[in-house]
Amino acid sequence: MSTATKPKHIGRNISRIREFRGMKQEALAIALGMSQQYVSTLEGSETIDDERLNKIAEALGVSVEAIKSFSDEGVINYFNTFNETDFSNSQGAFGHHDQYTFNPIEKLIEAYDENKKLYERLLESEKEKISYLEKLLKEK
Structure with a gap:
């Protein structure tokens, strides 16, 4: 053998x-x-x-x-x-924690509010631009 x-x-x-x-x-x-x-x-x-x-x-x-x-x-x-892998300590297969420290709905609402504020600032800026252009046209 x-x-x-x-x-x-x-x-x-x-x-x-x-x-x-x-x-x-x-x-x-x-x-x-x-x-x-x-x-x-x-x-x-x-x-x-x-x-x-x-x-x-x-x-x-x-x-x-x-x-x-x-x-x-x-x-x-x-x-x-x-x-x-031991999942009893609330870790995933690759050792990442699956517990979130924030509420996704709250984050979505914050993003919506921020977008709304940005839109309002943009709208205000456009209104100022229009009024400036109207003023220039009247002067001519």
């Missing part, structure tokens, strides 16, 4: 990352400047040379290391961490 670990299947990792990104093989092929059939062949390959892997990583928007170390279990574990 061998204790050597089996190398990761890079092509399968590329396929899974592409699927998670919502990208079709054809879109990846266009980004890489190759045919969809060739992308399919790459995704079936256990190993890929570093130069090509760099281009693929760039097209997928991930690092080469992310492709090499990708695992479905890691993705599942990552998303499960969001379910393990």
Whole structure:
């Protein structure tokens, strides 16, 4: 029985990352400047040379290391961490407080009142402008 670990299947990792990104093989092929059939062949390959892997990583928007170390279990574990958050202290999943220190209706009324005051000042300014222009016309 061998204790050597089996190398990761890079092509399968590329396929899974592409699927998670919502990208079709054809879109990846266009980004890489190759045919969809060739992308399919790459995704079936256990190993890929570093130069090509760099281009693929760039097209997928991930690092080469992310492709090499990708695992479905890691993705599942990552998303499960969001379910393990303790909500008993009234904090959201990302540690933000969900308690507001103001009443949104009061803020809306304040904004309305402020807009009303600004409109009244604008109206007064326009009245002054009209009266000034009327005065100029009468002088001529």
